[in-house]
Amino acid sequence: MKPLLLSHFTATSCIGTGLSATRSSLEAQRSGLARCDFDTVDLDTWIGRVDGVDEVAMPVGMEDWDCRNNRLLKLALEQDGFGDAVRAAALRYGRGRIGVFIGTSTSGIHQTELAYRRRDPETGALPEDFIYAATHNTFSAASFTQRYFDLQGPATAVSSACSSSAKVFASAARMIAAGVIDAAVVGGVDSLCLTTLYGFNSLGLTSGEPCRPYAADRSGISIGEAAALALLEPATGALPEGAVLLTGVGESSDAYHMSSPHPEGLGARIAMEKALAAAGLAAADIDYINLHGTATPSNDAAEGRAVAALFGKDTPCSSTKGATGHTLGAAGGLEAVVCALALRHGLMPAGVNTTEVDPALPLAYLLENRAQPLRHALSNSFGFGGTNCSLVFSRAS
Amino acid sequence: MTTLHAYIDGIGLLGPGLTGWGQARRVLAGGEPYAAAKTALPAPAMLPGAERRRSGPLVRVALAVGVEAGAGQDLATLATVFSSSGGDGVNCHELCEMLASNDRQVSPTRFHNSVHNAAAGYWSIGAGAMETASVLCAHDGSFGAGLLEALAQVAVDGVPVLLIAADTAYPEPLHAARPIPDEFAIGLLLSPQRGPQSLARIGAALSGLLPTAMADPALEALRGAIPAARSLPLLDAVARGTAAQLVLDYLAHSRLAVDVAPCLPSP
Numbered sequence: 001m002k003p004l005l006l007s008h009f010t011a012t013s014c015i016g017t018g019l020s021a022t023r024s025s026l027e028a029q030r031s032g033l034a035r036c037d038f039d040t041v042d043l044d045t046w047i048g049r050v051d052g053v054d055e056v057a058m059p060v061g062m063e064d065w066d067c068r069n070n071r072l073l074k075l076a077l078e079q080d081g082f083g084d085a086v087r088a089a090a091l092r093y094g095r096g097r098i099g100v101f102i103g104t105s106t107s108g109i110h111q112t113e114l115a116y117r118r119r120d121p122e123t124g125a126l127p128e129d130f131i132y133a134a135t136h137n138t139f140s141a142a143s144f145t146q147r148y149f150d151l152q153g154p155a156t157a158v159s160s161a162c163s164s165s166a167k168v169f170a171s172a173a174r175m176i177a178a179g180v181i182d183a184a185v186v187g188g189v190d191s192l193c194l195t196t197l198y199g200f201n202s203l204g205l206t207s208g209e210p211c212r213p214y215a216a217d218r219s220g221i222s223i224g225e226a227a228a229l230a231l232l233e234p235a236t237g238a239l240p241e242g243a244v245l246l247t248g249v250g251e252s253s254d255a256y257h258m259s260s261p262h263p264e265g266l267g268a269r270i271a272m273e274k275a276l277a278a279a280g281l282a283a284a285d286i287d288y289i290n291l292h293g294t295a296t297p298s299n300d301a302a303e304g305r306a307v308a309a310l311f312g313k314d315t316p317c318s319s320t321k322g323a324t325g326h327t328l329g330a331a332g333g334l335e336a337v338v339c340a341l342a343l344r345h346g347l348m349p350a351g352v353n354t355t356e357v358d359p360a361l362p363l364a365y366l367l368e369n370r371a372q373p374l375r376h377a378l379s380n381s382f383g384f385g386g387t388n389c390s391l392v393f394s395r396a397s
Numbered sequence: 398m399t400t401l402h403a404y405i406d407g408i409g410l411l412g413p414g415l416t417g418w419g420q421a422r423r424v425l426a427g428g429e430p431y432a433a434a435k436t437a438l439p440a441p442a443m444l445p446g447a448e449r450r451r452s453g454p455l456v457r458v459a460l461a462v463g464v465e466a467g468a469g470q471d472l473a474t475l476a477t478v479f480s481s482s483g484g485d486g487v488n489c490h491e492l493c494e495m496l497a498s499n500d501r502q503v504s505p506t507r508f509h510n511s512v513h514n515a516a517a518g519y520w521s522i523g524a525g526a527m528e529t530a531s532v533l534c535a536h537d538g539s540f541g542a543g544l545l546e547a548l549a550q551v552a553v554d555g556v557p558v559l560l561i562a563a564d565t566a567y568p569e570p571l572h573a574a575r576p577i578p579d580e581f582a583i584g585l586l587l588s589p590q591r592g593p594q595s596l597a598r599i600g601a602a603l604s605g606l607l608p609t610a611m612a613d614p615a616l617e618a619l620r621g622a623i624p625a626a627r628s629l630p631l632l633d634a635v636a637r638g639t640a641a642q643l644v645l646d647y648l649a650h651s652r653l654a655v656d657v658a659p660c661l662p663s664p
Contacts, residue, residue, distance in 0.1 A: 042501075096603070096651065105512065105513070109489075109493075112489075112493050112571075113493055113496050113497065116493040116494060116496070116497035117497045119497075119570060124569065124570050125569075125570050125573060126570045126571070126573065126574060130574060131574075132571070132574035132575045133536055133575075137482070137483055137534070137536050137575075138483060138484070138513055138534035138536075139482075139534045139535050139536040139538075139539075142535070143536070146648075152650045152651060153603070153651065154542070154545055154603065154647075154648075154651065155535065155542075155648060156533045156534070156535045156542040156546070157533065157534040157535065158531065158532065158533060159512075159513035159514060159532055159533070159534055160513070160514040160517065160530070160531075160532040161512045161513075161514055164532075167531065167532075170529070170531070171531060171533075171546060171549075174546075174549045174550055174553045174554070175545075175546075175549050177549075177553045178399065178401060178548075178549040178552045178553050179399040180399050180401070180545070180549060180603070194496040194501065195492060195493075195496065195503075195508075195511065198496060198501050198502070198503050198508075199492075199503055199505075199508030199509075199511070200508075202502065202503050202504065202505045202508055203505045203508065203509075251529040251530075252527050252528070252529065253517070253518075253521040253526055253527050253528065253529075253530050254521065254527070255473075255521040255522055255524070255525050255526055255527050256522065257522070258448070258451075258509045258515070258518050258519070258522070259505070259509045266527075267527060270527060383512075383514070384509055384512050384514070384518065385509075385512060385514045385515060385517055385518025385519075385521070386518055386521055386522070387514055387517065387518070387530060387532070
């Protein structure tokens with residue numbers, strides 16, 4: 001594929017609001033996970049909660065969009081000068097030539113969960129202040145983003161569970177290659193809600209401790225929330241020093257099971273192979289892999305096998321979900337930003353919380369940060385329904 | 398404005414009073430009157446027993462139109478685009494009701510059926526399809542978003558793409574906020590080259606024009622009521638087999654202007 005420039009990017013998660021705080025946490029190998037105190041949830045689990053989300057106010061005229069998911073999104077897109085970058089791009093390309101592709105799994109469903117607790121005792125009706133389209137609907141965050149920046153090009157939510165905000169890069173790259181748009185705002189946002197906390201608990205997939213990806217005694221996920229965004233533009237002309245490019249995208253489906261990965265990670269392997277092929281790279285060219293690494297026994301085993309089969313045992317890799325939690329539909333976007341920071345600053349982040357790597361998964365899993373210049377990084381995102389997406393990011397030479 | 402082209406090589410359709418493309422084609426071409434009736438929810442024969450039992454209305458209509466549109470093709474090799482305005486309405490209601498109660502122990506099946514990509518996951522299992530599957534939502538513009546994504550994929554990757562857009566009814570109390578009355582699903586097999594099955598060539602571009610309405614009041618009401626039924630003007634043109642220019646609903650400020658040219662049988 002033709003490389004695309006991540007001309008601007010930002011991320012907000014429990015390890016930091018904006019890039020500077022995120023990078024500091026990665027450098028300090030700090031986890032943002034804490035015991036679950038969200039809403040009225042009575043589960044023994046840990047979460048990655050973003051501070052200050054409740055205090056975010058919607059822009060004037062966009063009050064209908066008010067819900068936890070859009071508050072988190074607004075908090076994120078006001079960091080790191082991202083808004084100014086998008087507004088400048090809109091002037092450069094035209095408002096109708098910039099697409100919006102936002103990944104999310106549960107959107108603002110927390111708003112509906114709250115509304116269901118306030119049903120009319122007589123009629124069962126939801127409260128009148130419940131606004132379905134702008135909050136609960138899966139499109140809400142994409143429509144918020146488009147309206148916030150007053151863009152008028154194509155816009156869509158991508159909602160393929162935990163691969164959602166990796167696959168936004170694929171959709172945006174296709175739309176740019178087809179000539180429908182010149183640039184794209186891509187990203188993902190998912191926020192804490194009862195649906196995912198109780199849902200993953202029902203499957204026995206949430207851990208009672210901070211999650212430990214790739215540990216032999218890993219015991220499940222810690223759910224987090226995050227928003228991450230990038231501005232994708234054609235990589236033309238002289239690129240700035242340290243510029244980060246999207247150079248490869250690979251997508252596949254497992255065709256195996258709704259909530260368990262293919263045991264040998266076959267779909268995962270196909271996605272990684274396609275991403276390498278799109279980038280014109282061999283496995284040995286990849287300097288660091290940001291693993292999907294959810295810390296469920298089955299995910300890490302399947303992914304570990306696929307990575308070992310393709311890359312051998314020497315490519316440095318880690319899952320940053322021990323730090324951020326599994327941010328579901330935002331994970332692909334968040335971990336794309338982690339890869340971009342890794343490339344920009346020569347930092348391979350360790351997988352925190354894990355003290356001993358599962359000996360059954362023979363990989364160069366990083367338990368300590370490694371400072372080293374990187375050229376190419378690969379990020380994996382896999383999800384329910386057997387949906388897989390791998391991305392390759394490269395530092396411009 | 399960039400125009401994206403593809404050939405429509407197959408169509409699947411299920412909706413109120415519409416029981417498949419063959420019957421719908423006669424209705425749309427004016428040979429049969431339209432008579433509203435509850436949408437049929439066929440059990441998905443392509444799924445193994447356990448998955449078949451767990452499949453809800455959205456999965457059932459989506460898989461049915463996918464199989465109809467992809468008839469004669471190797472379904473395992475097709476890239477797919479799934480678009481829905483909001484997932485399975487009944488499943489969503491039952492999850493929210495349970496989470497608002499004192500017993501929040503939701504069922505694992507209900508949870509995995511709540512993901513927006515449930516139909517894509519079941520399709521992949523049923524068809525053995527390991528190719529790319531895009532899963533989109535653009536509220537009322539979901540069909541337009543799916544069509545644009547599928548056309549971009551046909552143009553850029555040069556492969557056939559199966560587009561499936563499906564919506565389900567929402568029960569009360571959600572129905573008052575999201576009044577979708579019934580299930581509706583459309584499958585379109587889009588191909589970069591003309592083949593023996595090609596029905597029409599379409600070219601689509603973003604447009605500021607208003608969406609084309611259906612002449613029949615009942616079909617126009619259907620178009621307005623269910624997001625996936627915003628596809629009806631396109632199906633109408635293909636059914637009539639005449640060249641047409643029409644506009645499909647997408648976003649408030651950008652819709653899709655579509656040129657339809659029928660593929661007449663070779664002499």
